[in-house]
Amino acid sequence: MTESSEEELSLLETLDHLLDRGVVIAGEAVVSIGDVDLLYLGLNVVLANVDAIIRTSQPKQIK
Amino acid sequence: MPNIVYVYAIARAGHPLPERSEAIDGSDVIEVVTAGELAAFVTPVDDVDFSQGVIDARAKDVEWLGAIGYRHQNVMNALMHGGTIIPLRAFTLFASDESLRRHLENESVRFTKLLDRLDGKQEWTLRIEFDPQLWSEALVRRVDTLRALSEEIASASSGKAFLLRKKLDDEKKRASREAEQQVMAEIERAVMDKLACDTVAETRQQRSGAFPQINVLLERDEEARLDELRDELAGRYAPDGVTLALTGPWPPYTFAVTTDD
Numbered sequence: 495m496t497e498s499s500e501e502e503l504s505l506l507e508t509l510d511h512l513l514d515r516g517v518v519i520a521g522e523a524v525v526s527i528g529d530v531d532l533l534y535l536g537l538n539v540v541l542a543n544v545d546a547i548i549r550t551s552q553p554k555q556i557k
Numbered sequence: 558m559p560n561i562v563y564v565y566a567i568a569r570a571g572h573p574l575p576e577r578s579e580a581i582d583g584s585d586v587i588e589v590v591t592a593g594e595l596a597a598f599v600t601p602v603d604d605v606d607f608s609q610g611v612i613d614a615r616a617k618d619v620e621w622l623g624a625i626g627y628r629h630q631n632v633m634n635a636l637m638h639g640g641t642i643i644p645l646r647a648f649t650l651f652a653s654d655e656s657l658r659r660h661l662e663n664e665s666v667r668f669t670k671l672l673d674r675l676d677g678k679q680e681w682t683l684r685i686e687f688d689p690q691l692w693s694e695a696l697v698r699r700v701d702t703l704r705a706l707s708e709e710i711a712s713a714s715s716g717k718a719f720l721l722r723k724k725l726d727d728e729k730k731r732a733s734r735e736a737e738q739q740v741m742a743e744i745e746r747a748v749m750d751k752l753a754c755d756t757v758a759e760t761r762q763q764r765s766g767a768f769p770q771i772n773v774l775l776e777r778d779e780e781a782r783l784d785e786l787r788d789e790l791a792g793r794y795a796p797d798g799v800t801l802a803l804t805g806p807w808p809p810y811t812f813a814v815t816t817d818d
Binding site: 507509510513 | 622623626627629630633646647648682767804807808810
């Protein structure tokens with residue numbers, strides 16, 4: 495993998511983490527980078543209810 | 558003109574402001590809104606620039622989104638240097654400082670508990686990737702009905718083989734979904750058994766078709782053990798075309814939940 499595609503991959507990983515999922519879907523892009531063609535990026539943007547922080551996933555803790 | 562607030566993170570009051578970080582709008586304005594024992598880090602932004610319509614329209618502009626991602630992440634990294642934070646995802650906005658302050662006051666017990674829980678921990682992500690060809694072959698080996706169909710095709714006439722191949726494809730899709738979830742559950746269990754930590758698994762369906770992943774909340778000094786486990790699991794699943802990509806440490810977005818624990 496080239497240096498620039500590594501940087502792009504790292505940016506996609508970052509976006510994948512910091513964009514929320516599962517609340518309001520604003521758009522979706524399928525991204526293909528070099529030989530990494532199966533990393534999809536779902537872009538979900540939360541905005542409408544600005545006074546609420548919505549979280550959908552629940553953590554599990556081992557008992 | 559800035560009239561709403563973009564919120565990066567919540568921390569304990571007294572948490573230091575990030576130094577020399579570019580704000581989300583390209584300015585250098587990062588402010589703190591304090592309420593009792595809590596503080597939130599914000600940048601005032603324009604409600605037109607950050608309206609749903611504008612964001613929707615620009616969501617596929619990777620350059621713009623990249624700049625947002627880069628700035629958000631840099632502020633987050635700088636804040637994390639100053640201690641524990643509750644990181645918020647990109648595009649968390651409040652109507653005003655006042656409404657944010659009210660939210661901090663109303664949720665102060667939850668946020669304080671959450672900060673205690675995140676102290677000294679980091680988030681890591683284990684993405685489970687499937688090689689289409691090897692995984693497809695592995696499915697035939699793993700699932701009896703697929704193996705039987707495959708053998709039937711080998712000895713069938715060309716017309717019948719065509720129909721059977723269609724059936725095999727459909728069966729493979731169903732079996733693939735089930736087997737993926739099984740692999741994911743096995744890996745999550747292995748992580749919990751070895752590290753006794755919190756995890757959140759996200760299936761391919763939850764990730765809009767992207768590879769499934771397991772988010773792990775680990776003590777700072779335990780990443781070597783997770784890496785060791787990744788190597789061990791990678792060896793176990795490699796013949797099935799399953800690889801494990803470990804990334805991190807991330808701000809603990811997945812675990813920044815505000816539910817009653």
